[in-house]
Amino acid sequence: MPHPFIQDTPIAPVAEGLLSVILLGTGTPRAYPGAAKPAVAVAAGGQVLLFDCGSDTVRQLISSGLMPQRVRDVFFTHHHYDHNAGFPDLFISSWRTHVGVIPGRSQAMRVYGPTRTREIIGKFYDALAYDIGLRVAYNKSDAAGADIEFFEKNSGLVFDQNSVRVTAFAVDHRPVEPALGYLIEYRGKRVVISGDTRPMPSTAAHAREADLLIHDAYNELWLTEIASENPDQAIQVTNPAKYHTTTLEAAKIAQEAQVQHLVLTHHIPVPQATSEAETAYITGMSEIFSGRITVGRDLMRFDLETN
Ligand SMILES: [Zn+2]
Ligand SMILES: [Zn+2]
Secondary structure (H helix, E strand, O other): OOOOOOOOOOOOOOOOOOEEEEEEOOOOOOOOOEOOOEEEEEEOEEEEEEEEEOOOHHHHHHHHHOOOHEEEEOOOOOHHHHHOOHHHHHHHHOOOOOOOOOOOEOOOOOEEEOOOOOHHHHHHHHOHHEEEEEEEOOOOOOOOHOEOOOEEEOOEEEEEEOOEEEEEEEEEEEEEEEEEEEEEEOEEEEEEOOOOOOHHHHHHOOOOOOEEEEEEEHHHHHHHHHHHHHHHHHHHHHHOOOOOOOOHHHHHHHHOOOOOOOEEEEEOOOOOOOOOHHHHHOHHHHOOOEEEEEEEOOOEEEEEEEE
Protein backbone atom coordinates (compact mmCIF):
# COMPACT_ATOMS: atom_id res chain seq x y z
CA MET A 1 0.00 0.00 0.00
CA PRO A 2 1.69 3.27 -1.06
CA HIS A 3 1.87 6.18 1.36
CA PRO A 4 -0.97 8.68 0.85
CA PHE A 5 1.25 11.60 -0.07
CA ILE A 6 1.80 13.15 -3.45
CA GLN A 7 4.52 11.29 -5.27
CA ASP A 8 6.61 12.52 -8.20
CA THR A 9 3.90 11.33 -10.59
CA PRO A 10 2.64 11.43 -13.25
CA ILE A 11 6.02 11.27 -14.90
CA ALA A 12 6.27 11.61 -18.65
CA PRO A 13 8.54 8.99 -20.14
CA VAL A 14 11.56 10.25 -22.05
CA ALA A 15 11.34 7.60 -24.73
CA GLU A 16 14.43 6.22 -26.39
CA GLY A 17 14.60 7.26 -30.04
CA LEU A 18 12.40 10.35 -29.66
CA LEU A 19 13.47 13.95 -29.83
CA SER A 20 10.77 15.62 -27.76
CA VAL A 21 10.27 19.35 -27.51
CA ILE A 22 7.96 20.80 -24.87
CA LEU A 23 6.99 24.47 -24.79
CA LEU A 24 6.99 25.32 -21.09
CA GLY A 25 6.22 28.99 -21.61
CA THR A 26 5.07 30.98 -24.65
CA GLY A 27 4.70 34.39 -23.00
CA THR A 28 6.76 37.54 -22.57
CA PRO A 29 7.76 39.89 -19.72
CA ARG A 30 4.14 40.96 -19.44
CA ALA A 31 1.97 38.69 -17.31
CA TYR A 32 -0.80 37.05 -19.30
CA PRO A 33 -3.06 34.23 -18.17
CA GLY A 34 -2.25 31.03 -20.02
CA ALA A 35 1.17 32.15 -21.28
CA ALA A 36 3.98 31.30 -18.88
CA LYS A 37 7.36 33.01 -19.07
CA PRO A 38 9.67 31.60 -21.77
CA ALA A 39 11.29 28.18 -21.47
CA VAL A 40 11.59 25.15 -23.76
CA ALA A 41 12.46 21.63 -22.62
CA VAL A 42 14.13 19.20 -25.02
CA ALA A 43 14.17 15.53 -24.05
CA ALA A 44 16.50 13.26 -26.00
CA GLY A 45 19.12 10.63 -25.35
CA GLY A 46 17.84 10.04 -21.82
CA GLN A 47 18.36 13.63 -20.70
CA VAL A 48 16.29 16.79 -20.42
CA LEU A 49 17.88 20.00 -21.67
CA LEU A 50 16.32 23.30 -20.74
CA PHE A 51 16.45 26.38 -22.97
CA ASP A 52 15.80 29.52 -20.93
CA CYS A 53 14.27 29.49 -17.51
CA GLY A 54 11.39 31.90 -17.04
CA SER A 55 9.82 32.32 -13.64
CA ASP A 56 7.17 29.62 -14.20
CA THR A 57 9.65 26.93 -15.25
CA VAL A 58 9.54 24.62 -12.22
CA ARG A 59 5.75 24.56 -12.14
CA GLN A 60 5.62 23.95 -15.89
CA LEU A 61 8.19 21.14 -15.68
CA ILE A 62 5.94 19.50 -13.10
CA SER A 63 2.82 20.05 -15.24
CA SER A 64 4.59 18.58 -18.27
CA GLY A 65 5.51 15.48 -16.27
CA LEU A 66 9.21 15.98 -16.96
CA MET A 67 9.97 17.08 -13.38
CA PRO A 68 12.68 19.59 -12.46
CA GLN A 69 14.97 16.85 -11.07
CA ARG A 70 15.67 15.69 -14.61
CA VAL A 71 17.32 18.98 -15.54
CA ARG A 72 21.07 19.33 -15.24
CA ASP A 73 21.84 21.38 -18.37
CA VAL A 74 20.41 24.89 -18.78
CA PHE A 75 21.05 26.96 -21.91
CA PHE A 76 20.33 30.69 -21.93
CA THR A 77 19.55 32.61 -25.11
CA HIS A 78 20.03 35.99 -23.38
CA HIS A 79 19.51 37.69 -20.07
CA HIS A 80 16.26 39.56 -20.20
CA TYR A 81 14.60 38.67 -16.91
CA ASP A 82 11.67 36.83 -18.53
CA HIS A 83 14.23 34.21 -19.66
CA ASN A 84 16.22 33.73 -16.46
CA ALA A 85 14.16 34.66 -13.37
CA GLY A 86 13.17 31.03 -12.72
CA PHE A 87 16.76 29.92 -12.26
CA PRO A 88 17.03 30.09 -8.43
CA ASP A 89 13.86 28.01 -8.06
CA LEU A 90 15.05 25.48 -10.64
CA PHE A 91 18.48 25.21 -9.07
CA ILE A 92 17.11 24.19 -5.67
CA SER A 93 14.10 22.22 -6.99
CA SER A 94 16.27 20.08 -9.24
CA TRP A 95 18.78 19.29 -6.48
CA ARG A 96 18.78 16.11 -4.47
CA THR A 97 17.07 17.35 -1.35
CA HIS A 98 14.59 14.52 -0.72
CA VAL A 99 13.83 10.97 -1.72
CA GLY A 100 11.55 10.40 -4.67
CA VAL A 101 10.77 8.38 -7.77
CA ILE A 102 13.11 10.56 -9.79
CA PRO A 103 16.27 11.32 -7.83
CA GLY A 104 17.43 14.92 -7.81
CA ARG A 105 20.66 16.27 -9.16
CA SER A 106 23.70 14.97 -7.35
CA GLN A 107 26.10 16.66 -9.77
CA ALA A 108 26.86 20.28 -10.52
CA MET A 109 24.31 22.07 -12.66
CA ARG A 110 25.76 23.00 -16.05
CA VAL A 111 24.87 26.46 -17.32
CA TYR A 112 25.52 27.52 -20.93
CA GLY A 113 24.95 30.89 -22.49
CA PRO A 114 26.34 34.07 -23.97
CA THR A 115 28.93 36.32 -22.38
CA ARG A 116 27.56 37.71 -19.08
CA THR A 117 25.91 34.39 -18.17
CA ARG A 118 28.44 33.68 -15.41
CA GLU A 119 28.08 37.22 -14.04
CA ILE A 120 24.27 37.30 -14.01
CA ILE A 121 23.46 33.71 -13.07
CA GLY A 122 26.35 33.85 -10.59
CA LYS A 123 24.50 36.64 -8.77
CA PHE A 124 21.38 34.48 -8.49
CA TYR A 125 23.62 31.73 -7.14
CA ASP A 126 25.22 34.12 -4.65
CA ALA A 127 21.77 35.10 -3.42
CA LEU A 128 21.12 31.41 -2.69
CA ALA A 129 24.39 30.87 -0.81
CA TYR A 130 22.82 31.10 2.66
CA ASP A 131 20.12 28.57 1.78
CA ILE A 132 22.55 26.26 -0.02
CA GLY A 133 24.86 26.26 3.00
CA LEU A 134 22.01 25.30 5.30
CA ARG A 135 20.95 22.48 3.02
CA VAL A 136 24.41 20.99 2.81
CA ALA A 137 25.18 21.38 6.54
CA TYR A 138 21.83 20.55 8.10
CA ASN A 139 19.66 18.79 5.50
CA LYS A 140 22.67 16.74 4.29
CA SER A 141 21.76 17.52 0.68
CA ASP A 142 24.26 16.20 -1.82
CA ALA A 143 27.16 18.67 -1.71
CA ALA A 144 28.24 17.89 -5.26
CA GLY A 145 24.84 19.11 -6.50
CA ALA A 146 25.37 22.48 -4.85
CA ASP A 147 27.74 23.69 -7.56
CA ILE A 148 27.42 25.26 -11.00
CA GLU A 149 29.75 24.81 -13.96
CA PHE A 150 29.58 27.67 -16.46
CA PHE A 151 30.17 27.41 -20.21
CA GLU A 152 30.09 30.81 -21.91
CA LYS A 153 30.24 30.63 -25.67
CA ASN A 154 28.64 32.90 -28.26
CA SER A 155 28.75 30.50 -31.20
CA GLY A 156 29.60 26.95 -32.19
CA LEU A 157 29.16 23.54 -30.59
CA VAL A 158 28.35 23.92 -26.89
CA PHE A 159 27.06 20.45 -25.97
CA ASP A 160 27.70 16.95 -27.34
CA GLN A 161 26.51 14.08 -25.18
CA ASN A 162 24.56 10.85 -25.75
CA SER A 163 24.21 11.72 -29.46
CA VAL A 164 22.60 15.08 -28.65
CA ARG A 165 24.44 18.08 -30.10
CA VAL A 166 23.66 21.72 -29.34
CA THR A 167 25.11 24.52 -31.45
CA ALA A 168 24.81 28.20 -30.48
CA PHE A 169 24.57 30.97 -33.06
CA ALA A 170 24.42 34.74 -32.77
CA VAL A 171 21.13 36.56 -33.29
CA ASP A 172 20.25 40.26 -33.07
CA HIS A 173 18.32 41.40 -30.00
CA ARG A 174 20.19 44.66 -29.48
CA PRO A 175 20.47 46.43 -27.11
CA VAL A 176 20.73 42.98 -25.52
CA GLU A 177 24.11 41.77 -26.71
CA PRO A 178 25.12 39.04 -27.22
CA ALA A 179 21.96 37.02 -27.76
CA LEU A 180 21.84 33.48 -29.07
CA GLY A 181 19.71 30.98 -30.93
CA TYR A 182 20.30 27.23 -30.63
CA LEU A 183 20.29 24.28 -33.03
CA ILE A 184 19.62 20.91 -31.39
CA GLU A 185 20.44 17.72 -33.32
CA TYR A 186 19.69 14.14 -32.37
CA ARG A 187 19.85 11.09 -34.63
CA GLY A 188 19.17 13.04 -37.81
CA LYS A 189 16.42 15.28 -36.41
CA ARG A 190 16.99 19.02 -36.14
CA VAL A 191 15.25 21.62 -34.01
CA VAL A 192 16.05 25.33 -33.92
CA ILE A 193 15.10 27.75 -31.14
CA SER A 194 15.42 31.34 -32.36
CA GLY A 195 15.58 33.06 -28.97
CA ASP A 196 14.42 36.69 -28.94
CA THR A 197 15.62 38.28 -32.15
CA ARG A 198 15.05 40.41 -35.18
CA PRO A 199 14.72 38.30 -38.36
CA MET A 200 18.19 36.88 -38.99
CA PRO A 201 19.97 35.09 -41.84
CA SER A 202 21.82 33.10 -39.15
CA THR A 203 18.52 31.64 -37.97
CA ALA A 204 17.55 30.64 -41.51
CA ALA A 205 21.00 29.13 -42.12
CA HIS A 206 20.94 27.01 -38.97
CA ALA A 207 17.32 26.02 -39.57
CA ARG A 208 18.05 24.72 -43.08
CA GLU A 209 15.54 21.85 -43.63
CA ALA A 210 14.97 21.59 -39.88
CA ASP A 211 12.13 19.47 -38.59
CA LEU A 212 11.01 22.18 -36.18
CA LEU A 213 11.68 25.91 -35.98
CA ILE A 214 10.51 27.58 -32.79
CA HIS A 215 10.54 31.29 -33.52
CA ASP A 216 9.59 34.34 -31.52
CA ALA A 217 6.83 36.40 -33.11
CA TYR A 218 4.63 39.44 -32.84
CA ASN A 219 1.66 40.52 -34.87
CA GLU A 220 2.63 43.84 -36.39
CA LEU A 221 -0.91 44.89 -37.31
CA TRP A 222 -2.23 44.24 -33.80
CA LEU A 223 0.66 46.17 -32.25
CA THR A 224 0.18 49.11 -34.62
CA GLU A 225 -3.49 49.24 -33.65
CA ILE A 226 -2.69 49.03 -29.93
CA ALA A 227 -0.16 51.85 -30.31
CA SER A 228 -2.62 54.09 -32.16
CA GLU A 229 -5.34 53.40 -29.57
CA ASN A 230 -2.87 54.30 -26.78
CA PRO A 231 -0.85 57.22 -28.16
CA ASP A 232 0.67 58.13 -24.78
CA GLN A 233 2.10 54.58 -24.57
CA ALA A 234 2.97 54.18 -28.26
CA ILE A 235 6.73 54.17 -27.78
CA GLN A 236 6.49 51.57 -25.00
CA VAL A 237 4.39 49.37 -27.28
CA THR A 238 6.44 49.70 -30.45
CA ASN A 239 10.04 49.95 -29.19
CA PRO A 240 10.31 46.41 -27.76
CA ALA A 241 8.81 45.04 -30.96
CA LYS A 242 11.76 46.41 -32.90
CA TYR A 243 14.04 43.69 -31.56
CA HIS A 244 11.61 40.86 -32.27
CA THR A 245 10.29 39.26 -35.46
CA THR A 246 6.86 39.74 -37.02
CA THR A 247 4.69 36.74 -37.80
CA LEU A 248 5.23 37.44 -41.52
CA GLU A 249 9.02 37.72 -41.11
CA ALA A 250 9.05 34.39 -39.23
CA ALA A 251 7.15 32.86 -42.17
CA LYS A 252 9.79 34.23 -44.58
CA ILE A 253 12.60 32.66 -42.57
CA ALA A 254 10.79 29.32 -42.41
CA GLN A 255 10.23 29.39 -46.18
CA GLU A 256 13.79 30.38 -46.94
CA ALA A 257 15.08 27.59 -44.69
CA GLN A 258 12.54 25.08 -46.01
CA VAL A 259 11.67 23.89 -42.52
CA GLN A 260 8.99 21.27 -42.00
CA HIS A 261 7.14 22.95 -39.17
CA LEU A 262 7.17 26.49 -37.80
CA VAL A 263 6.01 27.01 -34.22
CA LEU A 264 5.47 30.57 -33.05
CA THR A 265 6.19 31.54 -29.45
CA HIS A 266 6.92 34.58 -27.25
CA HIS A 267 3.67 36.04 -28.58
CA ILE A 268 3.17 39.79 -28.60
CA PRO A 269 0.36 40.13 -27.82
CA VAL A 270 -0.85 36.65 -26.84
CA PRO A 271 -3.78 35.63 -29.07
CA GLN A 272 -6.86 34.23 -27.38
CA ALA A 273 -7.15 30.45 -27.43
CA THR A 274 -9.79 30.37 -30.16
CA SER A 275 -9.40 29.34 -33.77
CA GLU A 276 -10.66 32.79 -34.87
CA ALA A 277 -8.00 34.57 -32.80
CA GLU A 278 -5.24 32.24 -33.95
CA THR A 279 -6.30 32.59 -37.58
CA ALA A 280 -6.16 36.37 -37.21
CA TYR A 281 -2.77 36.19 -35.48
CA ILE A 282 -1.18 34.21 -38.34
CA THR A 283 -2.94 36.07 -41.18
CA GLY A 284 -0.81 36.10 -44.32
CA MET A 285 1.74 33.55 -43.14
CA SER A 286 0.54 30.64 -45.25
CA GLU A 287 0.91 32.77 -48.39
CA ILE A 288 4.61 33.07 -47.55
CA PHE A 289 5.42 29.70 -45.97
CA SER A 290 4.05 26.47 -47.42
CA GLY A 291 4.91 24.22 -44.46
CA ARG A 292 3.04 23.57 -41.24
CA ILE A 293 2.39 26.53 -38.91
CA THR A 294 1.44 26.20 -35.24
CA VAL A 295 0.61 28.91 -32.72
CA GLY A 296 2.65 27.61 -29.80
CA ARG A 297 0.84 27.17 -26.49
CA ASP A 298 2.10 26.33 -23.03
CA LEU A 299 2.81 22.61 -22.54
CA MET A 300 2.50 21.74 -26.23
CA ARG A 301 4.70 18.74 -26.94
CA PHE A 302 6.27 17.79 -30.28
CA ASP A 303 7.65 14.24 -30.55
CA LEU A 304 10.04 13.69 -33.46
CA GLU A 305 10.74 10.06 -34.23
CA THR A 306 14.38 9.47 -35.00
CA ASN A 307 15.94 6.86 -37.24
ZN1 LIG B 1 11.76 37.62 -23.96
ZN1 LIG C 1 14.45 39.44 -24.76
